[in-house]
Amino acid sequence: MSRSSISGLQSETAAVTSPDARITREAGAVPTRNAPGGAASGRFMGSLARSSLLTGDLDYHLIRASMVIIFLFFGYQKWFEYEAQVLIPYISNGPLIWWLYPAFGIRGASWFLGVSEWTFGALLLAGFWDRRAGVLGALGSVATFVGTVTIIPFMPNGWAASAGGFPAMAGNIPFLMKDVVLLAVSIYLLKQDVVRTLARPGNH
Numbered sequence: 001m002s003r004s005s006i007s008g009l010q011s012e013t014a015a016v017t018s019p020d021a022r023i024t025r026e027a028g029a030v031p032t033r034n035a036p037g038g039a040a041s042g043r044f045m046g047s048l049a050r051s052s053l054l055t056g057d058l059d060y061h062l063i064r065a066s067m068v069i070i071f072l073f074f075g076y077q078k079w080f081e082y083e084a085q086v087l088i089p090y091i092s093n094g095p096l097i098w099w100l101y102p103a104f105g106i107r108g109a110s111w112f113l114g115v116s117e118w119t120f121g122a123l124l125l126a127g128f129w130d131r132r133a134g135v136l137g138a139l140g141s142v143a144t145f146v147g148t149v150t151i152i153p154f155m156p157n158g159w160a161a162s163a164g165g166f167p168a169m170a171g172n173i174p175f176l177m178k179d180v181v182l183l184a185v186s187i188y189l190l191k192q193d194v195v196r197t198l199a200r201p202g203n204h
Contacts, residue, residue: 060192063185064124064134067141070182071121078114081107089172094151120144124189131197138190145183152176 077083100109120140127134158173
């Protein structure tokens with residue numbers, strides 16, 4: 001058998017035994033210009049990949065800023081009677097925060113939460129310049145939303161019986177569900193601040 005015949009046989013064998021590789025090569029051989037909008041899309045994706053949106057910390061800073069705003073506004077509510085009354089079903093059914101009423105009363109519990117939320121918000125704000133403050137703020141944020149998310153299973157009339165019950169939300173449950181996302185955000189900030197604090201020179 002000639003050398004050219006052996007080479008051809010090896011090529012055919014490779015094509016049979018490696019169909020994924022052959023398909024990948026064929027797909028990669030299609031010129032981008034043949035796909036409608038392919039060149040423009042490629043340029044856009046390239047620009048996006050080089051932008052600060054993907055290469056910088058814009059998302060990290062936006063998340064921190066949003067949490068500062070949330071704690072500012074929700075903490076402000078806690079100083080007023082109307083919010084103290086709104087909180088009664090939440091605190092009363094919270095397995096981790098029910099003790100606030102025996103300890104502080106209805107208004108006192110609301111004030112306690114207001115002070116806590118403003119403190120955590122201030123620490124998160126300070127986290128823009130000091131990662132250690134950010135870690136403390138994120139820990140407080142995690143504790144806050146663990147306290148609210150754990151109310152969900154214990155909230156009376158939280159699932160619409162007319163719709164078959166769980167997972168058809170009713171009553172106060174939809175308001176609490178947002179805290180699932182806020183808990184995840186708090187964990188993200190905690191991780192980021194801990195990693196960045198440990199990565200600073202002198203912390204090794």
